[in-house]
Amino acid sequence: MFTFKAFRAIDEPELCEQYTAGHVKVLEDYGITNITSNNNEWSKVDCVYCVVVYDDSGEMVGEFVCKRLTAFINCLWKKPLVTVIPRFTP
Secondary structure, three states, X not given: OOEEEEEEHHHOHHHHHHHHXXXXXXXXHOOOOOOOOOOOHHHHOOOEEEEEEEOOOOOEEXXXXXXXXXXXXXXXXXXXXXXXXXXXXX
């Protein structure tokens, strides 16, 4: 049996750190080590949500991050998307 936990990234910084560490380990297991975009800036944005999956022993065995693109860009830029990309219609 698996347990799923959904949360907003900024509300659970420790889980975001675990997520990042697990993700880096999986990439390293596949031989991918030079990741220039490997940072946790996404975990400090209030429009980012995560889901983690635990097995019966309590080990995190899966995860994903969900960002609403327009909201994510708005959060990062701190201005409306239509100001950043004038021809974009959400």
